[in-house]
Amino acid sequence: MDAVAKSLKEDYLTCVICYELFVEPKILPCLHTFCKGCLEMFILKLPEKTDFPCPICREPFSLPSRSVSSLKNNFIFKDMLVKLSESRKAGSKRVCSFCILHSKEVEATHKCITCLDLLCSFCVRHKHVFTRQNAYHEIVLLKDYLTGKFTVKKNSEVICERHNERLRFFCPSCSVPICGECALNDHRRHEFVSLDEARNIVAKEMENSIENARAKQEMLKEEHENLTSKTQELSSNEIFLLGEVETKFKEIYRKLTKCRQNLEEKIKKKSSVEKEKIKACLKENESLQGDLQESISFCENIVLNRSDLEVVYFLNDMKSILLKYSVQHEKEEISLPRLEVNIDDEICKMFSVMEAVVDGNNAKKPSLEVGSDSDTAKAEAKCQEKKQEIKPIKNSKKKVKPITTVVPKCVKRYDKSELHDDKTPNYTSVTWIDKSCFGLADGQNQCAVICKTVGGITECRTISVNEIVGIVKFGDSLACKTHSGEIFIYSYPELIYERSFQGAYTLSSRSSELIWVTKQKIMIFKGCSITSLNILDEEGKSFTFKRPFQFCCLPNNSFALTDKPEESLYLLDKRGQIMARRDFTGQGQLGALSCDEDNRIYMTRYETNNICIFDASGEFLRTISLSCILKKPKAISVMNEEAVLVASSDQVVLLSLK
Template sequence: MEHQQLFPPPAFLQCLLCSKLYESPKILPCLHSFCNQCIEKEFCNKNIITCPQCHERFDISQKELPRNIYLENRVDLYLEQSKHFTDPSCIFCKLSAQEKKEAVSQCVTCLDLLCKECSERHTSTTSTIDHQVIPITEIKSGKYDDTILLVKYKTYCQKHTDEEVWNFCKTCNSLICSVCIIKDHKGHDVDRAADLIKEKENETRILCQGLKDKTSELKQCRVSFTSRRNELKKWEEKKIAEIKKMCSEAVSKIDRGKNQILNDLDNYLKQKSRDLGKGISNITAQCSNISDSVQYVEHVLNGMGAQKIFLFGELQGRLANLDKKIKESIPFTDFSQETENIRIMVTEPKLEITLDKPEDIHEKTYENSAKDCSISTAAVDDDNDNSSDIFYVCDKAVQTSEADFESFTEINSDQKRNYSLELIISHDLRTPSDKHPSYFTSVAWINENQFVAVDAGNAKVKICSFPLGTILNSTQVTKPLAVSAWKDGIFCLTQENKMIIFSSELCPRNTLQNISSLCPSLPSSISYQWIENKTIVTQKKLNVSKLPIVCFPPNRFPVFFRYACSLPNGFYALSDMSNNCVYLVDGNGSIFKALPCNPGSISFDKFYNVFIADFHNSSMRVFDLKGNHLADLLLKHRPRSISILHDKLIVAAEFGSQVFVYDIFYR
């Protein structure tokens, strides 16, 4: 211990768990090492372990953890050096019985300690002219440890202990000497160990260099994330100042909304800041893992003899795994438009923040990031309404033009809009392959040139062109009931409460069970939604979120949602068939309005007004987002299903093989 205090060991020779020099170190697949005793104590013979340093999980049930021969040799070398360098003396002066002289250098070729005079003479003889004599101060720095290891720890044959191994038998997977080739390995596939090592070293160095190059990419991403987080903070301060100013000017009308919108903005930006922070932490951890692994690999490559041939599999496997993780996780995200289109408007008596083109910070990592959206904080304008402000996040409707938006915001919410319908075309969707009479239970727009329909009579989902009505594609589905479209495909509900997700070409991708209802939105939406019992479920890429529905009014019967619709402002409309009503639900899952109408299929127009099909009265009822009744529209047939895109309404009627398309007129 006294030696170690005078000559402290380098940090990488100390076990992270016990903080002592390694004893019988074992190496994990992540290339981090720990004392054998520490591993046994920490993991207690578990098959699945978590590295205490990088927190990666590994299954070690199939093989025993390998010895870390490199660290064993380094610890032995350190212990030997700590004794010699405490009071170093010249070996030649000692052998010639001269007085004890302090060694000032060491030959890293023959490992002799030398005084000043012997150091000068050492490279003057024929046998030692090529030797390399280094000052002890440099030796203590550890700069030449790998060179000393190569000299000190040569690999000798296990059978012929005085013979150094020069060959590797691929047949037996063992290092062998020249005698072994003749006696025990005749006819085996034998290569020179040096050639094989050189080949493996080149492969490993290429992997190391690749990881080093990609580390610079990760660091650049970290700089971008840090810079963006700082920008978000500045944006937050700027927007908070603007919000406070506007609220002060209109305090009599929007005072109730001030604190709420500040909190909403704070939450929105904090979420993005947290997302960026996660990205920074993830990149920092990856850089640390790569640095540790590459440093260790380079030590092994430079400071270990022929036995390193047994480590190449572990080394290359770890490096390849790190390379794969970088490819999967490096974000290539453009942050340029994330906040540049933020606008703050007072449309009395509510205060709004609108983001025209927000971007996701990191789509694979951040499960809680907000949807691509508009953020709106609306103070209720009824003087007698004491309810709190409503915060909602919504997709901006692709089908709505800026002119529509302006006219929508200019019209007083109490003013009823005059609607009218005109039937423009009907399509007979029967095909020669249909074996039974067709009847359609659901219809939905895919885009302005295509729609999809459920032919329950023939158990088919059909994609059709518009305005020609040509069947473009179809597929068989057992007991199909309802259908809708989203950006990347079609989803279909069956009578067995299964939801089948199809690609745009009607190739099945996934099936979910126990689904109560589809919850369609815009066909351009990047997410799709459905109802499970009393919960609204949203799937966006790989992320799934659930919103429980609460605040039900007193009902005579258990609720049964047969139809639903996700509105562009983040609200929902749900048809409760059991209790014969339609609910409006806010972005928090709270029911805030029960509409006075028969429950039926639901859609919305370009002004975000809600259309509800009334099957029994062959009509549709129209409401605004607050639940105010706007109009009743008569249809020529009883509507089973409706869908609206732009100014076009498509209807699947009660009987027959036809669907009907109407023009919607606004006056």
């Protein structure tokens, strides 16, 4: 036993967490060793973490799986524990932890429940409590400890990080637990108390905080209940409103179905009446044909088979018979009218009836049936009022015209396979070059596409232009604008590069002039010279656009321009002064601009699938609907009303407005 005690030194094999001999010792990367169970308890105190500090030196170590089993076993300590266990079997008595360090086997009679040392009676009286680290340790009889009368103090598990000594005191001035070394050095001028007294101090301080936290907790519970109630109420309202929408639209669908049935019945009834007339006419026609055939046969028989005297004798009778049928047919000739039903008027009547019901009593559920006499009469009157309604145009001396929506005729459709060899394009601009040729800016493939139609076949040429977003034709040249504001000039039809400009936000052309816009100026390039116009507001002061977006030059030398951040259309005179502004805030994205020979301005509307037409003063004229022809129009170029090019991202259509 003496030899084993000398070599192993039992305290060296003690875990600093539980202060017992190691059980399944696990070694950390920093080479400190602990019991497997102690490490598991240590990890449980740090939830939702995978990196942990060593309980002794605080060097971090990682456990991605949070499993202590993945750590390596300390086989050296394990073997030493086995040898120590075998040596202990020789004698069953518990020896003093101090005496064994001096190779003396003295039976222990006491146990320190603060540091867990086993002590003999001599060490209790003369050694253990006579150091400043152990002065406040609590020592009990070993037999009382073994019978369970005393338990290990929990505070013994906490170690001072600076001095590697157990924390035994509390400094109220700094509100931190301290060890004996801290009390003698850093906190020597402070008053400190034992941990038992500190517990009472902390409990009193925390009492008010806990009460406030509980009050806050109650408030949060009430708020949670209130929010839950509002959520339920919102869900209930959502279900109710969805049900109302379902009911209303079912009613609308029922009325539409009824209107359709009435229209179909009306058409069928009119058709049936006309068919009966035609049937009667056919029957009469067949009867006349039979009578006339008999008369013809009678006359032919007399002329061919009778004697000369009989032929002469019946001449007047034969003439009168044939003449009678001829005159009778001319007098009774029937004019059959064309079958016509004004479908638009019938639909207008139906919606007018529905509007009258809603306007008259919103709370009352509509119970009108489409086609009832009184309601139809009211609807006809309202429909006529709507047809005659004219929206006044402010400050206009011209004759006021009603606002209308028209659907153009699609003359030709160009798809991507016809224009671009099945490559996916993204057309951002289109321009007429001549009557049979037009140009496109393809931002996806970074090129300008020149399309010419000859004999019904479209031929295409391309020019590589990086970041191209716009294209226009002026004089004998083509101008391509890039995203960075550069303008590249190419000769046409040779497509040879000539020169370039910089600083353009958007560009347009007028005859032989290339015109582009900056935030404060309108630049005009003609021949080999450049002139500029300062942009002025209504009062003649200098004006700055935030971001010019689309631009076109009218034949009367005025200009139209859109400012994207302002969501507005500006009309400028030939001097560059703003004459009018039309605001489109909240009405969707503004599109491309173009104009015709009569100074009408065309603007595409990307989100509503239509084209708005304005006069030179900015007054609205009409809308061209593209819903059934082209989705999301992005670019437009107008030669005249019979030649309007409109492009989406991957298609181009040729439209006629006449």
